Amino acid sequence: MAISRDDxxxxxxxxxxxxxxxxxxxxxxxxxxxxxxxxxxxxxxHLIQQPxxxxxxxxxxxxTALMLAAIxxxxxxxxxxxxxxxxxxxxxxxxxHYAASHDGAQALPIAQLLLAxxxxxxARSPNASTPLMLAAHYGRREVVELLLREGAExxxxxxxxLNAIDFALLAHRPxxxxxxxxxxxxxxxxxxW
Numbered sequence: 001m002a003i004s005r006d007d008x009x010x011x012x013x014x015x016x017x018x019x020x021x022x023x024x025x026x027x028x029x030x031x032x033x034x035x036x037x038x039x040x041x042x043x044x045x046h047l048i049q050q051p052x053x054x055x056x057x058x059x060x061x062x063x064t065a066l067m068l069a070a071i072x073x074x075x076x077x078x079x080x081x082x083x084x085x086x087x088x089x090x091x092x093x094x095x096x097h098y099a100a101s102h103d104g105a106q107a108l109p110i111a112q113l114l115l116a117x118x119x120x121x122x123a124r125s126p127n128a129s130t131p132l133m134l135a136a137h138y139g140r141r142e143v144v145e146l147l148l149r150e151g152a153e154x155x156x157x158x159x160x161x162l163n164a165i166d167f168a169l170l171a172h173r174p175x176x177x178x179x180x181x182x183x184x185x186x187x188x189x190x191x192x193w
Contacts, residue, residue, distance in 0.1 A: 003031060006040035011047070021047060022054045030057035036068040036077065044069075048080045055086040062093065070114070071098035073106035082117055094123045100135035100143055108142045111135075121152045128158040129167075136168040136176050144168075144176055148183040155184060 002010035011031075015021060024030045029037070032053060035044040044065075047053055058064045066086040069077035078095075082088065088095060096119040099110040111131075115121065122130050132152040135143040144164075148154060157163050162170075168177035 003035050003040050003043050004038055006035075006042050008042050008046045011043060015050070021050055021052060022057055024057075027060070029059045030054070032065040033057065033059045033063060033068055036065055036072060036074065039072070041074065041077070044074075044077055045080070048077065048084060053084075055081060055084055063098075064090070064095070066095045067093065067098045070095045070110050071102050073102050073104040073110065075106045075109055075113070078110050078113060082113065088114055088117045088119045089123065092126050094119065094125075094131070096120070096123060096131045097125055097129070097134055100131035100147070101138045103139055107140045108146060111143050111146055115146075115150055121147060121150055122156060125158075127160070128156075130156050130158075130164070132156075132164045132180075133158060133162070133167045136164040136173065136180060137171040141176055141179065144179060148180065154180050154187075 011021070021031055025034060032044060032047045035041075035047060037059070055066070056064055064086070066078065066081045066088070069081060096111065096114045099107060099114055102110070122132075124130060130152065132144065132147045132154065135147060154165070155163050165177045165180050168174070168180060
């Protein structure tokens with residue numbers, strides 16, 4: 001209830017009584033991922049500062065607090081979580097996949113921050129999709145351009161045989177598809193035989 005109301009007071013009272021701040025709710029969602037999911041940002045900021053908090057606790061979908069903060073565009077939470085040592089890289093879906101999927105104004109600075117902390121640029125999801133593919137379909141063009149500048153593989157294919165250009169075209173984003181294609185052409189050079 002305190003999380004759903006974004007009320008830090010009861011959380012502090014429970015902590016003083018010895019309550020484990022990592023205990024999940026009945027749906028098995030730990031407090032910090034839950035707070036971020038429901039935009040209880042005061043509670044999330046409080047929890048991040050707690051030394052006994054498990055930063056890598058995930059909800060039943062396998063999403064960590066850093067992943068959820070990235071996809072919801074909470075730059076301050078991403079910064080705080082990284083400062084506390086949250087894992088930027090992990091097997092499967094990563095925070096960079098989630099940041100690339102966000103289409104809000106904070107998507108670019110979050111993606112830049114994750115890359116600055118050594119996020120794997122071509123991380124593969126369980127179906128082998130990369131952050132560039134997700135940015136091409138769901139995200140901001142600036143994130144697509146950032147990923148390309150930083151060396152993302154534009155022609156990598158997922159298990160369905162789709163690459164980032166295909167993802168852009170499926171989303172009816174011909175401008176993004178052309179930006180990716182232009183990057184591919186620029187990498188090929190113009191040698192003569």
